[in-house]
Amino acid sequence: MEYNFSDIEKRWQEAWEKEGVYTVSNESDKPHFYVLDMFPYPSGAGLHVGHPLGYIASDIYSRYKRLKGFNVLHPMGFDSYGLPAEQYAIQTGQHPEKTTFENIDRYISQLRKIGFCYDWNREVRTCDPKFYKWTQWAFIQMFNSYFDPKTQKAQPISKLIAEWEANDPKWATLSEREQQERLMNYRIAYLADTKVNWCPELGTVLANDEVSEGLSVRGGFPVEQRVMRQWCLRVSAYANRLLEGLDRLDWTDSLKETQRNWIGRSEGAEMKFLVKTQKSKVESDELSMTIFTTRADTIYGVTFMVLAPESEYVQKVVTDEQREEVEAYLKRCKNRTERERIADRRVTGVFTGSYAINPLTQGEIPIYISDYVLAGYGTGAIMAVPAHDSRDYAFARHFNLPIIPLIEGADVSEESFDAKEGKMINSGFLNGMEVKDAIQAMKEYITNTGIGRVKVNYRLRDAIFSRQRYWGEPFPVYYKDGMPYTLPEEELPLLLPEVEEFKGVNGQPPLGNAKDWTYNGYPLELCTMPGFAGSSAYYLRYMDPHNDQALVSKQANEYWRQVDLYLGGSEHATGHLIYSRFWNKFLYDLGYVCEDEPFRKLINQGMIQGRSSFVYRYVGEGATGNLYISYNLIENPEYKDKVQPIHVSINIVNNDVLDINAFRAWMPQFKNAEFVFADGTSSELTGYTAGAKQFICGCAVEKMSKTFFNVVNPDDIVEQFGADTLRLYEMFLGPLEMSKPWDTNGIDGVHRFLKRLWNLYENIEDLEPTKDELRSLHKLIKKITWDIENFSFNTSIPAFMIAQNELTALKCHKRAILEQFAVLMAPYAPHIAEEMWHRCGNTSFVVNEEWPECNEAYLVEDTQKYPVQFNGKVRFTIECPKDTPKEEVEKLVLANEDTAKYLAGNAVKKIIVVPGRIVNIVMG
RNA sequence: GCGGCAUUGGCGGAAUUGGUAGACGCGCCAGACUUAGGAUCUGGUUCCUCACGGAGUGAAAGUUCGAGUCUUUUAUGCCGCACCA
Secondary structure (H helix, E strand, O other), X not given: OOOOXXXXXXXXXXXXXXXXXXXXXXXXXOOEEEEEEOOOOOOOOOOOOOOHHHHHHHHXXXXXXXXXXXXXXXXXXXXXXXXXXXXXHHHHOOOHHHHHHHHHHHHHHHHHHOOOOOOHHHOOEOOOHHHHXXXXXXXXXXXXXXXXXXXXXXXXXXXXXXXXXXXXXXXHHOOHHHHHHHHHOOEOEEEEEEEEEEEOOOOEEEOHHHEEOOEEOOOOOEOEEEEEEEEEEOHHHHHHHHHHHHHHXXXXXXXXXXHHHHHOOEEEEEEEEEEEOOOOOOOOOOOEEEEEEOOHHHHHHOOEEEEXXXXXXXXXXOOXXXXXXHHHHHHHHHHOOHHHHHHOOOOOOEEEEEEEEOOOOOOEEEEEEOOOOOOOOOOOEEEEOHHHOHHHHHHHHHHOOOOOOOEOOOOOOOOOOOOOOOEEOOOHHHOOOEHHHHHHHHHHHHHHHOOEEEEEEOOOOOEEOOEOOOOOOEOOEEXXXXXXXXXXXXXXXXXXXXXXXXXXXXXXXXXXXXXXXXEOOEEEOOOEOOHHHHHOOHHHHOOOOOOOOOOOOHHHHHHHOOEEEEEEOHHHOOOHHHHHHHHHHHHHHOOOOOOOOOEEEEEEOOOEEEEEEEEEEEOOOOOOOOEEEOHHHOOOOOOOOOEEEEEEOHHHEEOOEEOHHHHHHHOHHHOOOEEEOOOOOEHHXXXXXXXXXXXXXXXXXXXXXXXXXXXXXHHHHHHHHOHHHHHHHHHHOOOOOOOEEOOXXXXXXXXXXXXXXXXXXXXXXXXXXXXXXXXXXXXXHHHHHHHHHOOOHHHHHHHHHHHHHHHHHOOOOEHHHHHHHHHHHOOOOHHHHHHHHHHOOOOOOHHHOOOOOOOHHHHOOOEEEEEEEEOOEEEEEEEEEOOOOHHHHHHHHHHOHHHHHHHHOOOEEEEEEEOOEEEEEEEO
């Protein structure tokens, strides 16, 4: 009987759905396990074969865990707020909800065809009011909380108010507005004037992780710096906990390292420098500036100070003579976009006219302003040590400032010496110390003398949480006397209003276009929340998706606790995975969730790139623009550098051979195309007939994209080969975590395997399995179990193939063997596994079966033991295959004399041997 | 610049605890069957050599009875961060 995959797959998908075999209950005696995929943004292009890679891997793991007796939560949903749908809406006037829902429908139909074991009853969509109610709810909690630095935990802000009422007499004298303003400095969700990444093209601000090299990640539009009043989340308060929490997570080192980098902890010291200006005489603290440094030991080499242009110190220290020059410089900095600043790293700066006093040497040091110092990090002011910092060095060279070497033997005539090693010189009481010790000594010195204090700085900034966009969660916030207040929780969800026009007008965000956007007559917030708002707690919602009383009930949360296995791309390392951890820790502090970290184990699947094909158009002398050269010839002198590669649809290329007729029909400009074939003959001369000559295309690995004509749609693969073949082949491509190009060419091999496997399930017999058959099966059980537990899915497919080959060679059609084979296949290829299980005479679903146990006893090969004489005495025993002749063993020992000597001197229990070689030594 | 990961046939990649390097698949070669097909099956396929034999996991050194695997140095590629003081 033929392997009719489309019939099998359709039948079983319908049966699973009808019987609800993948519906998950929160009440179960079984141990729980939560497997989650990062939910997708439903883009208009639909899924390509790269998307399901991680989904297949997590599905295999889920199905395996189920067979192992776990109650497995494995849901899917959609991150459905976002810029592309809104950009499309602005262009076409279509409501983003309409296009979003259409895209979701398409995604669901594509996903269903691949046979995932999702519990679709638990699907969530971030743009669904029932869902974003809880996004808004979380925001209100953040607004009403502050971060207590003593306990390192979020607390209700009422506690802070009570404390002030009791201990701070000034509090009661403040007006309501003043009180609100003071509280705003503590709230975890707060409104502040901050320097933001403003993207004029998108008409919105962006978070740091949404900007790369001065361009927006979405769209690639220029981004400029601007000060705006924005909602922010006090993520930086959690910097230390986010850093320390990493140690307890089962994530890859590279991902942890990326997060550590992003959090950017650095230990150093803050130091106070008094400032001498035209107005002050330095006696008082009145004019001083605080700087942050990790190299307090280099203070004897400070030859100038530098302020960031935006530093609050600037206006205090600038002298009248320098004012004009300084203002000109500040203006120039302000007008530079982030991108220009990054692109142009020439040294610029201006002298303020004032001097700082070195607290150790009492020397006067000039204060400069330069944009190489960042306002957002440390205190926005630095002490410059040109001898030992390359940036200070460049500045000193440009402005001809002195450079004092502080480390013995350091040559600073050409460049700075940045390394933290060597003996200190020119450094007063630090002279002779190693750098490491000097840093420590200096820290103690400044603490004791009160010049400064030890300080830990983090690079992680607060997240800017406002977006001047339409397609996002509205803030549950209204304004009274210009101060924000949150809506009562029972008013949630605050529904996204309808608007006529999706683009903002008159500098107002799009919600400004909504009619009657007020609460009790007070204006509501016009901004919406960013994309990461909805994706920061969605994994909690899956635990209890229909609850309208809470984000997640206590019982549901305490049953599932946290995501046991999370799969997704590494591109979310500094965005989603930081925000989610922050969000979760916040909810944990307030007692809404029972785990401090959301994702226990995390795996990044690699990206699947496209494999583009090219034809080469002849553009040399006498070119008609109509002649194409086979790839194998383009390096020939007559064509070299005279051809132009043109992307060609991979649908008309098979194994790098172009389908000539399909190419001519593909686009009008290729209608009269002529070719020089692989053998050097030309189509004009020979008169082309299909199949007679080969035209070879070039190829390249690129992003999968419509513009490269290299997109492969999983639907097409499913139709041609079936979902099981797709699943197996995606895993077979290579290690899960590695990036790799998609190449449909190899898929036949996997498909052939399924067809051959299918043949084993004819004429099933109820005979007792032989030893060889049992060995094949148990080898397979051992291998597949190990593979799944170690996420080494790619190596399972060869194991299945080998087992299939062995069983075919043994002509094995025995029920006892084939039943278990079906169960082993179930995680990888669930449809054919169900059918195989069924053909063995079972009526149950394979998903309800038990994972087979490996019996090691079946794996032992027949061996025999030889005592080996060495130096005349019996020294050890060699165990080798039964038919190995004794002379062979003796010859072997002599041939491996060094090894034998070593063995004789050690307590060796067993040696496994194959002809000619000792291969495995078991120590006693 | 800092950090992480990788490098094995024509190609994707195996080698799980240091123990037969190249599993399995693609491609290619030969053969069988055949209604000539992009079907199926069988055998071969790391390189050099007619062969015997030798070499071999980016390069160099080291540890070990034994190294693709461990250590050091180095080269190349990919990814992340980056005037972060």
